[in-house]
Amino acid sequence: DAFVIEGHGSSYQVLNKANIHKCDIVAAMTNNDELNLIVCQMAKKAGVQTTIARVRNHEYTRPDFLIPR
Incomplete structure (x- = not known):
C-alpha cells in the first residue's frame, strides 16, 4: 500500500x-x-529506515559530498 x-x-x-x-x-x-534531501533527513530522524530522494543535480551525488553517518 502507498500513502x-x-x-x-x-x-x-x-x-x-x-x-x-x-x-x-x-x-x-x-x-x-x-x-x-531535507524531507529524507527528516524522515530518517523520525525513524524511517528507507528513504529515497529524487536528485538530478550530479553535484549532490558525489561521494565526497555525502555526510558520514
Whole structure:
C-alpha cells in the first residue's frame, strides 16, 4: 500500500499528520533536489529506515559530498 500526502514536505506538521514515524519507506519526488534531501533527513530522524530522494543535480551525488553517518 502507498500513502501519498499533499503539502510542503519539509513541514513538521504535514509529516506528523502523515504519521511519518509509522512509515517503512519515504520517497521524496518533487522537482526540488534540496527539498527532497531535507524531507529524507527528516524522515530518517523520525525513524524511517528507507528513504529515497529524487536528485538530478550530479553535484549532490558525489561521494565526497555525502555526510558520514
